[in-house]
Amino acid sequence: MSSGFDRLARWYRWMELLSAGETLQRCRTEYLDEVRSARRVLVVGEGNGRFLCELVRANPGASVLCLDESGEMLRRARQRLHRRGLSETRVRFVQEDVRRWEPSGRDVDLVVTHFILDCFPIDQLESVVGRISKTVGEGAQWLLADFQAPASGWRRVRARLFLRIMYAFFRIATRLPAMDLVDPDPVLEDHGFRLCSRRVSEWGLLRSDLWQREGP
Numbered sequence: 001m002s003s004g005f006d007r008l009a010r011w012y013r014w015m016e017l018l019s020a021g022e023t024l025q026r027c028r029t030e031y032l033d034e035v036r037s038a039r040r041v042l043v044v045g046e047g048n049g050r051f052l053c054e055l056v057r058a059n060p061g062a063s064v065l066c067l068d069e070s071g072e073m074l075r076r077a078r079q080r081l082h083r084r085g086l087s088e089t090r091v092r093f094v095q096e097d098v099r100r101w102e103p104s105g106r107d108v109d110l111v112v113t114h115f116i117l118d119c120f121p122i123d124q125l126e127s128v129v130g131r132i133s134k135t136v137g138e139g140a141q142w143l144l145a146d147f148q149a150p151a152s153g154w155r156r157v158r159a160r161l162f163l164r165i166m167y168a169f170f171r172i173a174t175r176l177p178a179m180d181l182v183d184p185d186p187v188l189e190d191h192g193f194r195l196c197s198r199r200v201s202e203w204g205l206l207r208s209d210l211w212q213r214e215g216p
């Protein structure tokens with residue numbers, strides 16, 4: 001099973017370093033302190049393991065299911081854990097397309113989707129959030145770092161230009177199914193999640209969110 005991201009995996013760290021320095025990593029780890037009590041974590045579209053290493057370091061007691069359709073990204077994530085001297089005994093790596101994934105159980109207390117929900121058009125996004133939601137119960141937390149476009153002004157123009165170029169690149173490089181960014185907020189709300197905290201950075205281009213599933 002090959003993924004469009006396999007080809008990019010080798011260059012992904014360098015691309016990030018050159019285009020954004022440490023900014024994206026700050027977005028990924030913004031709310032790490034708030035999720036230290038999580039015991040069963042589902043990380044979807046982890047990529048090359050930069051967030052995973054920080055998660056395992058901050059929360060060594062957690063069991064982590066790390067799901068990504070790219071075997072090459074998963075290989076790099078595992079390698080990164082070893083290089084950092086971190087144990088993978090509590091991490092299960094699963095190579096699978098989340099659009100076809102059939103979750104079992106409802107015991108996940110933390111979901112992480114960093115820079116992956118932007119890969120899907122609206123119909124796929126709804127289905128993916130629906131699938132993931134089946135694994136979590138009341139009170140579960142959801143960490144989400146991603147791009148966004150501010151509502152108006154020059155910041156919006158700047159963000160729209162950046163996003164247009166980024167989507168054109170990723171569509172060619174990875175056969176990305178999405179043509180443009182879809183706001184995941186209403187989809188998360190439809191599945192019972194409430195935004196607890198959001199940090200916006202880079203003139204409105206980036207967001208780090210902490211969501212929580214409400215009770216009935």
Ligand SMILES: C[S@@+](CC[C@H](N)C(=O)[O-])C[C@H]1O[C@@H](n2cnc3c(N)ncnc32)[C@H](O)[C@@H]1O
Pocket residue numbers: 003005006028044045046047048051067068069070073096097098099113114115116119
């Ligand atoms: C843009 S990268 C983001 C990687 C990382 N989470 C980050 O913060 O940079 C998207 C990641 O999601 C994975 N991915 C994309 N579509 C997927 C799908 N349908 N199912 C599972 N993983 C997917 C890719 O292989 C890649 O690792």
